[in-house]
Amino acid sequence: MFGPQVFLRLFVRINQDLWPWPLLAVLAGILVPMLLLSQKSAPRRVALGLASVALVTSGYGFLVGYFGPINWPALWFGWGFVLQGVLLGSFMLFGGAPPSRWLDSKSAGYWLAGLWLAAVLALPWLTVAESGDWKAVGLFGLAPGTTAAAGVLLAGSLPGFWRWLYLAVPFFWSLFSAATFWSLQTWWLLGLPVATLILSFLAFRLSPSWARSRG
Template sequence: MSEWWTYRPADLLMFAPRTYWRLFELHNDALWPLPVATTLAGIALALGLMRGHTLALRAGAAGLALCWALVAWAFLWRRYASIQPVAGAFAIAFALQALGLLALCAARSLRGTDQRARRGTGLALLAWALLAHPLLALAAGRPLAQAELFGLAPDPTVIASLGLLLYAQTGAGATRALLWALRSLALAWCLVSAATLWTMGSPQGWVPLAAAALTLAGLWRRPIAKPAPG
């Protein structure tokens, strides 16, 4: 028997990478043409946020709540759980995030941030999740049928949510705490996903980590103080 210190993280993986990516192909095929609807809805959200519409921010939070619930049930619970024993816990976390997003969209103090850098970074994350993230399948030599799509797969849905949650701000104490809790759970998933992808030997693990880093940088960036008149 080999000693425990001779094992690598990949030796503890319970499924082959091809099995993991095949899940997305089956998932996309089963829900087609829903990906078209989620992508168009995401583009409409991005356009609304670019114009600074608070209504778009509320509608986006509600729409993302539905996406998190769909990912929780249709992907994590029904598919990923067949190869990953802890996927049931992930599904519960995603369901809780969906409830939190619904509560956020109803918050009266919810509004877009006044910081231009945060707004730009949030929109960039949303654009990546909608348009660029699915193309990572082709970049990695996988068929487009195995692409991770916004609203159906965890990573692009989480990255889009980070964009909206970075764009959003609120003045109320309870709602501010909820906003930070939602950000924290999305950031935690980025770490889980990065670890899973790196364990499979996929360089794509840098993508959720980069999204988390951009979000944290945007949140920690202080607004530039305006000089006093006179």
């Protein structure tokens, strides 16, 4: 249905069409881990709010609006990203537990913050390496691969069943996107689903269990 040039062009188009809003996406991606490490509840809730908006905009904006018209399965994943963002936003507003457990272990919190910044600052350049055009940078909040990779680090903010429901979308998206990138022979982009799966594993290793959570 499409070739690698057509797919990579989608990143250029969304960045150009939404300019200068991508600058705010970069700022939001950097602010999220800083807010999550705050001692106060309000900044941590703002962080989850920013992450939920990023999931919605990357799902509806990129997958539904740009990728879906040339690859219909992307439509379903786009709405999955939207539901994932709504789930995170709903937990931020109505959840009885603290909106972040990064503070339950300071060292773990700093590790998670470092992994988040590495994801939102390094992964966007994989699309640039593949396309050779810096305008194709895949930013957090716009590109689903970068957004999913960073978003899995918030899984520890959700309890039990809701955590698994939250992780279902990035897991299946990773499998689908890996198959897509393999078919298109866009080898640099395979780093996105691989990073998502690795960060999911690290999020579980670093997030303290609910039994050890404060309160």
